[in-house]
Amino acid sequence: MTKGTHKTVLLTGFEPFGGESVNPSWQAVHQLDGCHIAGHTIRTKELPCEFDHALTQLNRAIDKYAPALVLCVGQAGGRADISIERVAININDARIPDNAGAQPIDTPVLAGGPVAYFAALPVKHMLNDLHQAQIPASISNTAGTYVCNHVMYGLLHYISEHQLNCRGGFIHIPYLPEQAMHHSGAPSMSALQVIDALKVMISSALTHDTDLLIAAGTTH
Amino acid sequence: MTKGTHKTVLLTGFEPFGGESVNPSWQAVHQLDGCHIAGHTIRTKELPCEFDHALTQLNRAIDKYAPALVLCVGQAGGRADISIERVAININDARIPDNAGAQPIDTPVLAGGPVAYFAALPVKHMLNDLHQAQIPASISNTAGTYVCNHVMYGLLHYISEHQLNCRGGFIHIPYLPEQAMHHSGAPSMSALQVIDALKVMISSALTHDTDLLIAAGTTH
Amino acid sequence: MTKGTHKTVLLTGFEPFGGESVNPSWQAVHQLDGCHIAGHTIRTKELPCEFDHALTQLNRAIDKYAPALVLCVGQAGGRADISIERVAININDARIPDNAGAQPIDTPVLAGGPVAYFAALPVKHMLNDLHQAQIPASISNTAGTYVCNHVMYGLLHYISEHQLNCRGGFIHIPYLPEQAMHHSGAPSMSALQVIDALKVMISSALTHDTDLLIAAGTTH
Amino acid sequence: MTKGTHKTVLLTGFEPFGGESVNPSWQAVHQLDGCHIAGHTIRTKELPCEFDHALTQLNRAIDKYAPALVLCVGQAGGRADISIERVAININDARIPDNAGAQPIDTPVLAGGPVAYFAALPVKHMLNDLHQAQIPASISNTAGTYVCNHVMYGLLHYISEHQLNCRGGFIHIPYLPEQAMHHSGAPSMSALQVIDALKVMISSALTHDTDLLIAAGTTH
Numbered sequence: 078m079t080k081g082t083h084k085t086v087l088l089t090g091f092e093p094f095g096g097e098s099v100n101p102s103w104q105a106v107h108q109l110d111g112c113h114i115a116g117h118t119i120r121t122k123e124l125p126c127e128f129d130h131a132l133t134q135l136n137r138a139i140d141k142y143a144p145a146l147v148l149c150v151g152q153a154g155g156r157a158d159i160s161i162e163r164v165a166i167n168i169n170d171a172r173i174p175d176n177a178g179a180q181p182i183d184t185p186v187l188a189g190g191p192v193a194y195f196a197a198l199p200v201k202h203m204l205n206d207l208h209q210a211q212i213p214a215s216i217s218n219t220a221g222t223y224v225c226n227h228v229m230y231g232l233l234h235y236i237s238e239h240q241l242n243c244r245g246g247f248i249h250i251p252y253l254p255e256q257a258m259h260h261s262g263a264p265s266m267s268a269l270q271v272i273d274a275l276k277v278m279i280s281s282a283l284t285h286d287t288d289l290l291i292a293a294g295t296t297h
Numbered sequence: 298m299t300k301g302t303h304k305t306v307l308l309t310g311f312e313p314f315g316g317e318s319v320n321p322s323w324q325a326v327h328q329l330d331g332c333h334i335a336g337h338t339i340r341t342k343e344l345p346c347e348f349d350h351a352l353t354q355l356n357r358a359i360d361k362y363a364p365a366l367v368l369c370v371g372q373a374g375g376r377a378d379i380s381i382e383r384v385a386i387n388i389n390d391a392r393i394p395d396n397a398g399a400q401p402i403d404t405p406v407l408a409g410g411p412v413a414y415f416a417a418l419p420v421k422h423m424l425n426d427l428h429q430a431q432i433p434a435s436i437s438n439t440a441g442t443y444v445c446n447h448v449m450y451g452l453l454h455y456i457s458e459h460q461l462n463c464r465g466g467f468i469h470i471p472y473l474p475e476q477a478m479h480h481s482g483a484p485s486m487s488a489l490q491v492i493d494a495l496k497v498m499i500s501s502a503l504t505h506d507t508d509l510l511i512a513a514g515t516t517h
Numbered sequence: 518m519t520k521g522t523h524k525t526v527l528l529t530g531f532e533p534f535g536g537e538s539v540n541p542s543w544q545a546v547h548q549l550d551g552c553h554i555a556g557h558t559i560r561t562k563e564l565p566c567e568f569d570h571a572l573t574q575l576n577r578a579i580d581k582y583a584p585a586l587v588l589c590v591g592q593a594g595g596r597a598d599i600s601i602e603r604v605a606i607n608i609n610d611a612r613i614p615d616n617a618g619a620q621p622i623d624t625p626v627l628a629g630g631p632v633a634y635f636a637a638l639p640v641k642h643m644l645n646d647l648h649q650a651q652i653p654a655s656i657s658n659t660a661g662t663y664v665c666n667h668v669m670y671g672l673l674h675y676i677s678e679h680q681l682n683c684r685g686g687f688i689h690i691p692y693l694p695e696q697a698m699h700h701s702g703a704p705s706m707s708a709l710q711v712i713d714a715l716k717v718m719i720s721s722a723l724t725h726d727t728d729l730l731i732a733a734g735t736t737h
Numbered sequence: 738m739t740k741g742t743h744k745t746v747l748l749t750g751f752e753p754f755g756g757e758s759v760n761p762s763w764q765a766v767h768q769l770d771g772c773h774i775a776g777h778t779i780r781t782k783e784l785p786c787e788f789d790h791a792l793t794q795l796n797r798a799i800d801k802y803a804p805a806l807v808l809c810v811g812q813a814g815g816r817a818d819i820s821i822e823r824v825a826i827n828i829n830d831a832r833i834p835d836n837a838g839a840q841p842i843d844t845p846v847l848a849g850g851p852v853a854y855f856a857a858l859p860v861k862h863m864l865n866d867l868h869q870a871q872i873p874a875s876i877s878n879t880a881g882t883y884v885c886n887h888v889m890y891g892l893l894h895y896i897s898e899h900q901l902n903c904r905g906g907f908i909h910i911p912y913l914p915e916q917a918m919h920h921s922g923a924p925s926m927s928a929l930q931v932i933d934a935l936k937v938m939i940s941s942a943l944t945h946d947t948d949l950l951i952a953a954g955t956t957h
Binding site: 155156182219249 | 371386388389414469511515
């Protein structure tokens with residue numbers, strides 16, 4: 078039990094959804110279990126692709142590990158690079174049912190919660206460190222309105238509400254090559270490169286107290 | 298002066314930016330000036346593509362017209378359809394300088410303001426009515442981090458802070474065909490269709506008090 | 518019967534295929550029937566989306582009208598601009614069955630025919646004239662391997678084999694807006710603009726004997 | 738000298754062009770020099786990104802090695818998968834000058850040559866074997882109109898004209914990750930996966946005398 082020493086990083090991935098047989102997030106994340114980065118030990122957890130249930134599981138893992146950093150990772154089929162999410166919004170609008178069959182439409186993640194939370198991460202340092210490592214990456218301004226955004230919002234709310242001494246946020250990753258071949262023309266990234274990217278981002282998030290001022294916005 | 302009767306709609310477009318010689322938003326918007334839709338008169342305003350200054354101008358126009366509805370419209374070069382923005386976030390992160398040369402990076406739109414505002418619009422009704430009219434449209438979950446998001450955030454904050462009896466939000470539109478031909482392979486939409494879309498959305502926003510529950514989310 | 522005077526232009530479109538209820542090519546083409554452009558009368562023909570049968574119908578129409586110019590037009594769902602096809606290749610490789618249920622794989626359009634034919638059109642003049650008219654357009658180097666390429670190859674072979682005093686080629690056009698709304702994020706072009714584009718290209722093809730030397734290639 | 742025994746495979750890549758500091762084709766290709774696949778030894782050659790000169794160099798290498806198979810590999814920035822080119826056309830239309838400053842527009846690769854050559858490869862077997870190996874891949878129907886298409890046409894003409902007992906064709910590959918990070922949102926493929934793909938394709942091309950009949954066409 079590391080509570081109090083804050084020497085743990087919690088890394089989560091998701092189970093497959095939307096007809097896929099794997100989820101690249103868990104494929105990459107689980108390979109880092111037990112690794113040591115910047116004086117911290119990585120703990121991993123596979124989350125169900127289910128509204129609410131995913132959050133219960135996530136919160137339980139946070140209670141268990143009392144991590145100094147939580148990075149939740151999810152699949153963004155169609156995106157070509159590592160995207161660091163900047164913001165989570167208080168809405169569920171499911172284009173397809175989740176793995177338990179629920180399809181909430183325009184419900185809040187948390188009734189009465191704020192409209193949004195910004196990632197509690199030095200996102201620009203993480204971006205810069207990925208680029209230094211020659212890994213394609215960008216800042217994203219939407220994590221969607223499905224279970225990924227739901228988990229990111231729930232994570233940041235939990236940290237805020239319990240005033241945890243913990244950083245946290247969400248990372249979206251492309252399809253694996255073996256998935257992309259079933260989606261004509263979709264970009265992919267190898268599991269090896271995703272693992273490298275996660276290591277870079279964990280180290281970056283643990284070692285920078287303030288963020289870097291570099292432009293990484295979009296005009297729309 | 299329509300103050301008190303709430304029979305005005307304020308429609309704004311932007312001046313050109315980013316090296317373009319026109320901005321499709323103002324090209325479309327200005328043609329609706331003086332039109333009557335659902336018992337309201339359309340008033341239009343061209344906003345400068347400048348942080349802060351755009352908001353000063355917008356707020357002045359709101360004070361002048363006391364509109365029942367404000368729709369701000371902006372160019373989203375590269376998008377193919379009408380996108381109804383769901384949320385504005387409290388950040389400026391300018392990829393390129395604005396028309397006054399300012400390039401804020403990770404500053405708030407409004408210091409101390411909430412992280413985000415949801416559009417004060419029946420976005421799903423508007424989407425549905427556009428589809429009924431055979432116009433390509435979608436809900437967008439990011440208005441970017443440039444002047445468009447800045448104006449949307451500022452608008453919603455102004456409505457909220459002054460407790461105006463006014464709906465409001467932001468619409469992104471594609472390049473015009475004459476712009477798209479300079480951006481190899483970029484999609485476009487004719488000014489005529491954009492004007493039709495604006496009419497549909499204004500009517501929709503004025504006549505629906507509650508929103509429709511149809512899925513229009515994204516998984517990421 | 519205009520044979521010998523060469524004062525006719527034959528314009529063809531296709532019937533719908535691939536689950537669509539309309540084909541934008543015929544929607545645009547049929548509205549030009551009977552029009553006069555550069556001293557020529559437009560005749561139109563809707564071709565079936567069927568291998569071989571489409572060519573029989575096309576050849577019959579050529580025999581009937583003895584046109585000075587044949588432009589065959591087809592739908593390219595996903596493309597954003599008018600594309601002038603540069604070349605047709607001697608192969609059928611059908612990703613989906615045609616409207617008669619045939620799905621040829623790697624068969625020749627014409628056994629023993631040349632590997633390919635270049636369009637018998639001043640493609641660069643046509644491109645330039647479209648751009649002068651502010652219409653998004655490009656040269657395409659593949660018409661695919663379905664019925665469109667099949668018809669283009671067949672047309673050019675017929676012209677060549679019978680040494681007709683006739684120009685000819687193929688034009689691909691985007692989805693109509695009412696189609697694009699069912700293909701999330703797909704670009705579209707209004708029927709009005711397609712009709713304008715066809716007029717420009719017909720006039721251009723009829724009035725330029727040699728082609729213009731402007732770069733319009735692709736690196737891959 | 739392997740002439741007569743046909744136990745060599747010639748693999749070519751290109752030098753960088755278009756402002757890039759590396760070319761992924763040569764980055765991958767040169768690592769296979771000296772390898773043995775299906776009883777053949779791989780020989781590699783870096784070609785200049787120059788019209789005509791590239792062909793002189795290629796032909797010299799063919800004369801030197803008398804290969805049983807020639808695969809020329811080139812960069813297709815923006816494509817997401819391995820693309821096996823089906824056809825080369827007899828035209829040069831350079832969007833940008835080549836590395837020697839030449840920018841031919843609508844000139845033939847070979848005056849008086851046929852309009853096109855099909856790849857002398859079992860392209861469907863190669864595609865199928867890549868998919869069996871879980872590598873994203875597709876058949877492409879255009880190699881563009883730049884030096885890649887030029888080299889492919891020249892290769893196939895040389896084989897045909899000299900009636901060489903040699904197979905040959907062209908493969909386009911995506912950007913490397915370190916290139917893609919400079920092209921916002923562009924897909925990439927790791928050098929490791931490209932090398933795996935080349936091995937699969939070489940083996941496939943050497944071991945299949947006839948091709949497989951599987952659909953891999955496009956509707957446009």
